[in-house]
Amino acid sequence: MSGRLPVIGMTCFNDSWVFDCGTWPIKAVEAEYVRAVADAGGLPVMLAGRPTQAMALLERIDGLLMTGGVDVNPVHYGEARDPRTGPPDVERDAYEIALVRGAIAAGIPVLGICRGIQLINVALGGTLHQHVEHAVKDKPTIPVHDVEVLEASRLFGVVGRHRLQVNSLHHQCVKEVAPSLRTSASAPDGVVEAVEGLDSPVLAVQWHPEMQQVGTSAPELFTWLVEESSNYLQHRWPPAAPA
Ligand code: MN
Numbered sequence: 001m002s003g004r005l006p007v008i009g010m011t012c013f014n015d016s017w018v019f020d021c022g023t024w025p026i027k028a029v030e031a032e033y034v035r036a037v038a039d040a041g042g043l044p045v046m047l048a049g050r051p052t053q054a055m056a057l058l059e060r061i062d063g064l065l066m067t068g069g070v071d072v073n074p075v076h077y078g079e080a081r082d083p084r085t086g087p088p089d090v091e092r093d094a095y096e097i098a099l100v101r102g103a104i105a106a107g108i109p110v111l112g113i114c115r116g117i118q119l120i121n122v123a124l125g126g127t128l129h130q131h132v133e134h135a136v137k138d139k140p141t142i143p144v145h146d147v148e149v150l151e152a153s154r155l156f157g158v159v160g161r162h163r164l165q166v167n168s169l170h171h172q173c174v175k176e177v178a179p180s181l182r183t184s185a186s187a188p189d190g191v192v193e194a195v196e197g198l199d200s201p202v203l204a205v206q207w208h209p210e211m212q213q214v215g216t217s218a219p220e221l222f223t224w225l226v227e228e229s230s231n232y233l234q235h236r237w238p239p240a241a242p243a
Pocket residue numbers: 134135145167168169170187191193206207
């Protein structure tokens with residue numbers, strides 16, 4: 001063991017910041033992700049480069065956290081945009097698709113959350129439902145529906161329970177699961193709530209564990225990412241540069 005903390009790259013959103021000398025574009029990540037990764041023992045860093053720099057970044061991180069955010073552009077799964085689908089973030093989509101494909105090719109562990117599960121599924125050839133009436137958006141930190149976890153799944157090995165109670169802040173969800181993924185949990189109404197890699201260290205959930213209260217699945221999912229990333233750090237090739 002080198003004792004180095006695994007570096008967990010977190011995707012970020014594009015927005016604008018209004019302050020006293022104007023409105024400026026920003027790239028940011030919600031603090032709850034930073035806290036959850038650090039609490040689990042990872043070293044959180046925000047991935048804010050250009051799409052063409054995705055591969056260079058993957059040489060410097062040991063784990064990838066695909067965070068929540070705006071709707072994925074349906075052009076990436078061959079559908080016209082539903083009027084209820086939000087405007088696309090073209091640069092973010094391109095950057096994140098490159099990150100996901102590159103991370104999986106390199107064996108880097110990936111945890112996806114909300115937009116993250118959707119982006120991962122689309123990047124690997126799956127599709128999305130563009131609008132479902134399912135969420136309870138005024139209770140962001142409170143469990144509002146169950147999910148049933150498949151017993152043979154990687155997710156079951158991580159959370160150790162058949163049933164979880166989760167928050168639900170999404171209006172899109174996985175439709176056709178990508179060929180290299182499988183469903184690992186679903187809601188009582190049939191919504192796919194988690195997928196995982198068949199042959200790759202990928203876990204992705206539709207809920208927001210980082211916003212949930214203690215006693216839910218939150219710590220286990222981030223602990224899984226950090227442990228898998230520590231393992232990747234020990235065995236990666238080329239080796240990480242000396243500290
Ligand atoms: Mn849900």
